[in-house]
Amino acid sequence: MGEYLGILVATVFGVAFVAVTLAVSSLVRPVNPLPAKAMPYECGENPVGTPWGVQFNIRFYVFALVFLIFDVEAVMLLPWALAYLDLGPGALAAGLLFLGMLVLGLADVWVKGDLEWVRTEERRALKRRGASPAAAPTGGSA
Amino acid sequence: MSDALASLGRFLPELLLMGALAVVIVADLATQAWSLARSRNLLVGLTLAGLGAAFVASLGEPGGGSLFASMIADDGLLGVLRPLFALTAIFTLLFSLRAKELDGARMGEMVALLLTVTAALMWMAGSVNLVMIYLSLETVSVASYIMVGYRSSDRLSNEASLKYILFGAVSTGVMLFGLSLLYGLTGTLDLYGVRAALAAEDAGPALILVLLLVAGGIGFKIAAVPFHFWCPDVYTGASTPVTAFLSVGPKAAGFAVLIRFFYSGIAQPGADGTFAAVGGVDWQGLIIVLAVVTMTLGNVAALLQTNMKRLLAYSSIAHAGTILIGAAALSSEGIGAIVTYLVIYLFMNLGAFLVVILVHRVTGTFELEGYAGFWKRSPLLTVAMGIFLFSLMGIPPFAGFFAKLYVFAAAVEAELGWLAVVGVLNSAVAAFYYIKVLRIMAVDPGDGELPALRFSRLDGALLLALVTPNVVGILFGGALEQISEIAQRLLDLA
Numbered sequence: 001m002g003e004y005l006g007i008l009v010a011t012v013f014g015v016a017f018v019a020v021t022l023a024v025s026s027l028v029r030p031v032n033p034l035p036a037k038a039m040p041y042e043c044g045e046n047p048v049g050t051p052w053g054v055q056f057n058i059r060f061y062v063f064a065l066v067f068l069i070f071d072v073e074a075v076m077l078l079p080w081a082l083a084y085l086d087l088g089p090g091a092l093a094a095g096l097l098f099l100g101m102l103v104l105g106l107a108d109v110w111v112k113g114d115l116e117w118v119r120t121e122e123r124r125a126l127k128r129r130g131a132s133p134a135a136a137p138t139g140g141s142a
Numbered sequence: 143m144s145d146a147l148a149s150l151g152r153f154l155p156e157l158l159l160m161g162a163l164a165v166v167i168v169a170d171l172a173t174q175a176w177s178l179a180r181s182r183n184l185l186v187g188l189t190l191a192g193l194g195a196a197f198v199a200s201l202g203e204p205g206g207g208s209l210f211a212s213m214i215a216d217d218g219l220l221g222v223l224r225p226l227f228a229l230t231a232i233f234t235l236l237f238s239l240r241a242k243e244l245d246g247a248r249m250g251e252m253v254a255l256l257l258t259v260t261a262a263l264m265w266m267a268g269s270v271n272l273v274m275i276y277l278s279l280e281t282v283s284v285a286s287y288i289m290v291g292y293r294s295s296d297r298l299s300n301e302a303s304l305k306y307i308l309f310g311a312v313s314t315g316v317m318l319f320g321l322s323l324l325y326g327l328t329g330t331l332d333l334y335g336v337r338a339a340l341a342a343e344d345a346g347p348a349l350i351l352v353l354l355l356v357a358g359g360i361g362f363k364i365a366a367v368p369f370h371f372w373c374p375d376v377y378t379g380a381s382t383p384v385t386a387f388l389s390v391g392p393k394a395a396g397f398a399v400l401i402r403f404f405y406s407g408i409a410q411p412g413a414d415g416t417f418a419a420v421g422g423v424d425w426q427g428l429i430i431v432l433a434v435v436t437m438t439l440g441n442v443a444a445l446l447q448t449n450m451k452r453l454l455a456y457s458s459i460a461h462a463g464t465i466l467i468g469a470a471a472l473s474s475e476g477i478g479a480i481v482t483y484l485v486i487y488l489f490m491n492l493g494a495f496l497v498v499i500l501v502h503r504v505t506g507t508f509e510l511e512g513y514a515g516f517w518k519r520s521p522l523l524t525v526a527m528g529i530f531l532f533s534l535m536g537i538p539p540f541a542g543f544f545a546k547l548y549v550f551a552a553a554v555e556a557e558l559g560w561l562a563v564v565g566v567l568n569s570a571v572a573a574f575y576y577i578k579v580l581r582i583m584a585v586d587p588g589d590g591e592l593p594a595l596r597f598s599r600l601d602g603a604l605l606l607a608l609v610t611p612n613v614v615g616i617l618f619g620g621a622l623e624q625i626s627e628i629a630q631r632l633l634d635l636a
Contacts, residue, residue, distance in 0.1 A: 104167055
């Protein structure tokens, strides 16, 4: 049990720290609620909808996934770059193979148009309907 | 490093699949970027070549020993299951050419997913490391979710995919929690290390929790009750070739993980090919309960179905229960019986799904009413369906009979005669709904005069390839014995 005691102490201290700070500040601060102050904060813009049940465009997921390609690449290549001089040509080949697979992934999203906010095929469909791509529903603030 | 390089040579089927995957993705991109015509044939051809090469490379005697620092066992069980996965994928690919639901659009993504799942199934069947088990299982699951939701404009398909993801995420999460507890109990990720640690010291009640959690994850993959709820909806919503694939490939890999985890991880081989539980928890009862509940619920629920794909979904749940009898036997014979069953199940279940695909091509429905009067439209298709269904029923001389025979024999050998009796009774219940389908096809009058069916050469070849093993299974008793014998050679029993 001894080794878990630290976690317990940290938890109790963390909760107490916030509670005490809030309690003390409520004793000394002026109370002046305004509707504008009660609004959820959204990067200086007027918020749309409630902060509960936030909806955002599904396309952000695609961008997050594409970002992951580069993110994982950087994480994996750092130790490789440090060690490959000692490991010889096999490690170089393995690293290049890994890079090749990531480039393939990038090429895939590029050709399929996932790097565009309005995908190529959707833009064509919109054009056929006579609407301008700028009028495409983007949903959420880009 | 040298171990990894040495392992690569014995990892050939998986490497071929990965190579084919890269080629297929490049080919797909090239055809899209330059708008080449006939891209579908090119992609299917490349995929077939990759799968065929992997199939051929996976034949032959397994090497024995383990790969990649004891991550994957290159033993008899993997040796038998590798070609099974490749064969399932080949059939699925050919089915998808004939299925009305898949119009060939975005074929590149479909075949890429198929290759990924097939390779991941092979990793899964060979895993002897807790992390490897989880990773391979998750790879199979994630690719399966996308395959199920592949028809993105179809609401049923979307619903099925979402249900599959939700159930899958919970099940694999639960399983991961169980595996982490097991790591905490034993201090090792290696299954054989787990066995040694548990044999040295009983783990106490925490091991019961581990077993229940891990059984949840494996039960999800093999669609055992009570982890089966996703099964009927997913089978109905997915396009039929994908359903056929899910009902055979991941199920077989799930059973491989079950054998690995329970027989190599928390049991020890004793004399004369039996296994004994280690760690102070007798888990045989857990498997027996799962088997009985799964069989019974699957069969009873199948009786009530009016949709062919739902009926086959519950039938596949019931078959999972029957196979679990083999797992409850706690013997090498049981392992052999499980794998033999899976091999035969491939031919009978894929056969039944092929008929479903061909019927759907002309009637456009999966409802049982759509099968009325098929005898008049195509006696050939009706006879073929009869063979598949009799085989699924377990009627001699069809192959399904031998599958059940081995499983029940293993149970009797392990002094679980009553469990075999429950299995036989369940087969009798199953006969009702299988015969119901046949009665509708052969006896019920169809509405009006419908044109006779015409088959393409591919249909004929596929039907022949799937009917033959079911009919002449009896002639290959020797081959089945051999498969069973090879599969029993687990890593430590070679």
